[in-house]
Amino acid sequence: MSADATRLPAVHRPAARSSRGAAARAGAGRALRLFLPLGLYLLFTLVPFYWMLLFALRPAGSTALVPWPVTFEHFDTVWNGMGFRTYFTNSVLIAALTLVSVTFFALMGGYALARFAFRGRRAFMLALLCTQFVPGAMMLIPLFNVFQLLHLIDTRWSLVVAETVFQLPLAMILMSGFVKNVPVELEESAMVDGCGRLRAFLAVVLPLLRPGIVAVGSFAFIGSWNNFLFALMFLNDPELQTVPVGLQTTIGENTVDFGALAAGGVVAAVPVVLVFAFVQKYLVQGMSAGAVKG
Amino acid sequence: MTLAGPYGARTRRALTPYVLIAPTVLLLVGFLLVPLGSVGYYALQHRVVNEPYDDAFVGLDNFSRMLGDQQFWHSLVFSAKWVAAEVGLQLLLGLVLALIVNETFVGRAVARALVFSPWAVSGVLTTGIWLLLYNPATGVFHQLSEFGLGDPATSVLGDPDTVFPAVVVAELWRGVPFFAILILADLQSVPKDLYEAASIDGAGRVRSFLHVTLPHLRDAIVLATLLRAVWEFNNVDLLYTLTNGGPAGATTGLPLYVAQLARKSYDFGYGSALTTAAFVLLLFCSVLYLRLSRFEGRGEGVQR
Numbered sequence: 176m177s178a179d180a181t182r183l184p185a186v187h188r189p190a191a192r193s194s195r196g197a198a199a200r201a202g203a204g205r206a207l208r209l210f211l212p213l214g215l216y217l218l219f220t221l222v223p224f225y226w227m228l229l230f231a232l233r234p235a236g237s238t239a240l241v242p243w244p245v246t247f248e249h250f251d252t253v254w255n256g257m258g259f260r261t262y263f264t265n266s267v268l269i270a271a272l273t274l275v276s277v278t279f280f281a282l283m284g285g286y287a288l289a290r291f292a293f294r295g296r297r298a299f300m301l302a303l304l305c306t307q308f309v310p311g312a313m314m315l316i317p318l319f320n321v322f323q324l325l326h327l328i329d330t331r332w333s334l335v336v337a338e339t340v341f342q343l344p345l346a347m348i349l350m351s352g353f354v355k356n357v358p359v360e361l362e363e364s365a366m367v368d369g370c371g372r373l374r375a376f377l378a379v380v381l382p383l384l385r386p387g388i389v390a391v392g393s394f395a396f397i398g399s400w401n402n403f404l405f406a407l408m409f410l411n412d413p414e415l416q417t418v419p420v421g422l423q424t425t426i427g428e429n430t431v432d433f434g435a436l437a438a439g440g441v442v443a444a445v446p447v448v449l450v451f452a453f454v455q456k457y458l459v460q461g462m463s464a465g466a467v468k469g
Numbered sequence: 470m471t472l473a474g475p476y477g478a479r480t481r482r483a484l485t486p487y488v489l490i491a492p493t494v495l496l497l498v499g500f501l502l503v504p505l506g507s508v509g510y511y512a513l514q515h516r517v518v519n520e521p522y523d524d525a526f527v528g529l530d531n532f533s534r535m536l537g538d539q540q541f542w543h544s545l546v547f548s549a550k551w552v553a554a555e556v557g558l559q560l561l562l563g564l565v566l567a568l569i570v571n572e573t574f575v576g577r578a579v580a581r582a583l584v585f586s587p588w589a590v591s592g593v594l595t596t597g598i599w600l601l602l603y604n605p606a607t608g609v610f611h612q613l614s615e616f617g618l619g620d621p622a623t624s625v626l627g628d629p630d631t632v633f634p635a636v637v638v639a640e641l642w643r644g645v646p647f648f649a650i651l652i653l654a655d656l657q658s659v660p661k662d663l664y665e666a667a668s669i670d671g672a673g674r675v676r677s678f679l680h681v682t683l684p685h686l687r688d689a690i691v692l693a694t695l696l697r698a699v700w701e702f703n704n705v706d707l708l709y710t711l712t713n714g715g716p717a718g719a720t721t722g723l724p725l726y727v728a729q730l731a732r733k734s735y736d737f738g739y740g741s742a743l744t745t746a747a748f749v750l751l752l753f754c755s756v757l758y759l760r761l762s763r764f765e766g767r768g769e770g771v772q773r
Contacts, residue, residue: 199575209572210574212565212569213569213570213580216562216566216569216584217580217584220583220642222602223598223599223642224586226598226601227597238607240612279498280492281764283490283492284489284493285492287485288490290486291486293483293484299494306497306501307696308748308751308752309501309505309748310724310747310748312703312704312705312724312727312728313508313703313740313743314501314504314505314508315727315728315731315743315745316508316727316731316737316741317504317505317741318504318508319731320504321499321500321503321507336500339496340500343493343496345749353646363670372485397589398577399593401590401591401593403591403592403709404709408731419593419594419706420593422594422597423710425597426600426710433601433607435603436600436601439597443591443593443594443597444594447589448586449590450589451586451588451589452582452586453582455581455582455585455586455588455650456581458650459650459653459657460654
């Protein structure tokens with residue numbers, strides 16, 4: 176890398192960094208510097224996924240490295256035999272409700288943070304950041320007590336509430352970054368034209384916030400979908416359990432059914448990994464709004 | 470509050486932000502602040518859920534029990550090692566990865582989606598995947614030994630010498646994308662003319678990275694490492710399911726120790742004392758870190 180830097184004339188470098196000029200001059204140095212580490216990292220990322228798919232799709236006992244012929248027996252086992260149908264439904268319900276509540280409150284608060292200079296704003300912002308120091312896993316005991324008081328133990332609501340509380344602070348900061356990116360003049364001109372603030376927001380700002388809503392909503396969904404300890408602690412009824420807890424039962428003490436473990440893993444992975452592949456670009460956008468630094 | 474202007478509209482405008490944040494404040498007070506306060510209260514009590522007749526105020530007994538608790542000190546040391554290894558390696562790899570996918574090349578969008586994808590995977594699922602990979606009978610090491618590489622019966626999770634690198638790698642797999650995404654986002658906001666100015670001054674690729682890119686990323690890196698350190702400290706899912714803190718307690722961090730106290734022995738009093746200690750410790754380390762790194766917290770303000 177440093178040899179490369181001394182050899183090239185300095186003036187060419189900004190072009191090399193920024194855009195097409197680099198692609199045109201693509202040479203062995205670039206392949207080494209760029210594609211070799213990228214390839215290695217892709218291997219590190221994808222081999223584990225492939226390994227899971229392999230076990231999920233090949234018959235039990237097979238040691239083939241390519242899952243052919245494909246079998247769906249393991250999916251039948253986990254979906255119908257091990258209750259993943261129920262777990263999946265519960266997880267979807269809980270994650271969807273969390274998505275709605277986190278997005279809604281994040282929109283309200285994010286708008287307030289982005290558009291109003293109110294007294295207590297700094298303190299509120301600081302409090303939001305401080306919530307990140309609260310150890311979620313260690314809040315199991317006190318939250319259990321609060322939920323017990325409110326008769327929420329063994330209800331799906333306990334998870335929706337707990338997830339919303341833990342995700343809302345960062346979601347709100349992220350959302351306020353997105354709101355700041357919408358030019359305030361657009362809203363003002365709508366208000367000059369006689370719209371109230373609410374109508375100006377709904378008609379002008381909300382459509383432009385779509386990337387932010389997609390990003391915040393997806394992350395709320397993913398976070399809730401993946402939560403394990405809250406479900407383990409707050410739910411006893413197996414009829415209410417979620418996918419991560421179901422997955423843990425396939426892991427067990429001395430698991431031998433690797434097919435079921437892998438198939439359960441695929442069921443757990445597919446919704447969130449697909450969602451994430453589509454929305455990661457919005458996250459990069461939102462973060463570059465300077466939101467995390469706010 | 471400054472309100473109650475003579476005009477209804479102005480009062481309403483002054484109240485609007487408070488109305489908008491009110492639900493959040495209520496949620497945070499009810500389900501975060503109150504429980505957190507109750508932790509401080511329970512920390513001073515003897516309280517084991519299935520022995521209610523023994524409940525009593527015990528002062529600082531739980532804390533003195535903590536100081537003499539070997540398992541507490543072990544778990545604290547493990548947590549420190551865990552956070553240092555995870556945050557350090559995730560930052561390093563995430564930075565490299567972000568620099569790579571910030572370049573322009575064919576298939577960049579696909580490459581980004583693929584390398585970021587483990588971010589969406591849960592701790593339990595990471596466990597499932599890496600159990601398959603690490604399993605001595607079916608995993609990659611077994612596969613490699615079939616090709617003549619290494620020892621076939623390696624049980625990396627069962628051996629106290631190899632279990633630490635094994636769990637660190639598994640968590641790296643899903644942790645690196647967080648840093649990569651955050652750093653990539655900030656890389657895109659480096660003004661292009663800074664690089665031009667640097668190259669006119671004769672700075673090479675390495676020097677413009679050191680003198681332009683890194684200083685620009687500084688605040689983002691400080692904040693990302695801090696958030697991640699806290700997150701990794703508190704991370705329980707993976708270790709709970711992958712090793713359950715074993716073998717022989719070798720991978721039991723402080724939060725896992727507390728979670729086990731809560732789940733198994735229902736010792737809420739002592740668990741609360743440990744939680745209080747952890748919270749204070751985290752807050753102290755965070756403030757110290759922000760001070761030492763001279764975090765500026767740019768970007769405060771309503772309009773940017």
